[in-house]
Amino acid sequence: MIRILTLSFLLALVFDASAQVKITGKVYDISDKELLPGVTVKELNTNNGTNTNLEGEFTLQVQDLPTTLEFSFIGMVPKKITIENSDELTVEMVADCYKDSFDHQLIGFDLNSGIINNPYGGQLLLTFPAFLRSTTFKTGIGYQTNFDDNENLTAHFTIDHIVFKCDYELDVKFNY
Known part of the structure; x- marks a missing residue:
């Protein structure tokens, strides 16, 4: 009985691991085409996520496709992209504009x-x-x-x- 449960557990782990899809990509600043390190890459509606490395590259394992990834970085407009296939992804982010007026009242x-x-x-x-x-x-x-x-x-x-x-x-x- 223990052998059957152990074998079932191992098979479940193997099938679960094989069901995951690996997504890789690079994140750029659209204004100067520079790679962005430290961008947060998160699978929407999950706790699954990662950050880009010093070269602006990321790798993320997701359960299945299609899925939506959200990219966020300080000073940039957050971006959501729906992923249909596991081809390498190129993401271009746009700088956000914050203006404040100090001439009120x-x-x-x-x-x-x-x-x-x-x-x-x-x-x-x-x-x-x-x-x-x-x-x-x-x-x-x-x-x-x-x-x-x-x-x-x-x-x-x-x-x-x-x-x-x-x-x-x-x-x-x-x-x-």
Whole structure:
């Protein structure tokens, strides 16, 4: 009886090992075609995964095909690929864009003084919080005088970050 159970167990291990499929591949940065070491390669909905080596290469054993692999790396957009066959895989990853605006919710007040004709003046600046993701409303008014004939009044209104992309942003400015 023990021999039959042992033989059954060994056969189950052999058939289980033979059912696995080996997937190999390389992971590149699409912008400069450099191999990426340390990319996490995970079989979706399992605990099965690995990392790319220093040459950006990986090997992963999966139970069966088709399967979906998820590739993730700091600073890159995560990528999911469905694998249909066990050919060597080439994965190109795209850099993710994180932009942050540090110009929200500011109140500023400046006093100005100059050398020529002794001008004096001030400026009040207000920046309102972001309403639509990162769109910011800024406004300000400034006044400059030398207490005689020269006076200068300026005002501005700005809508910053209307369009907010990695390599492009659109601002609208009005000055008086």
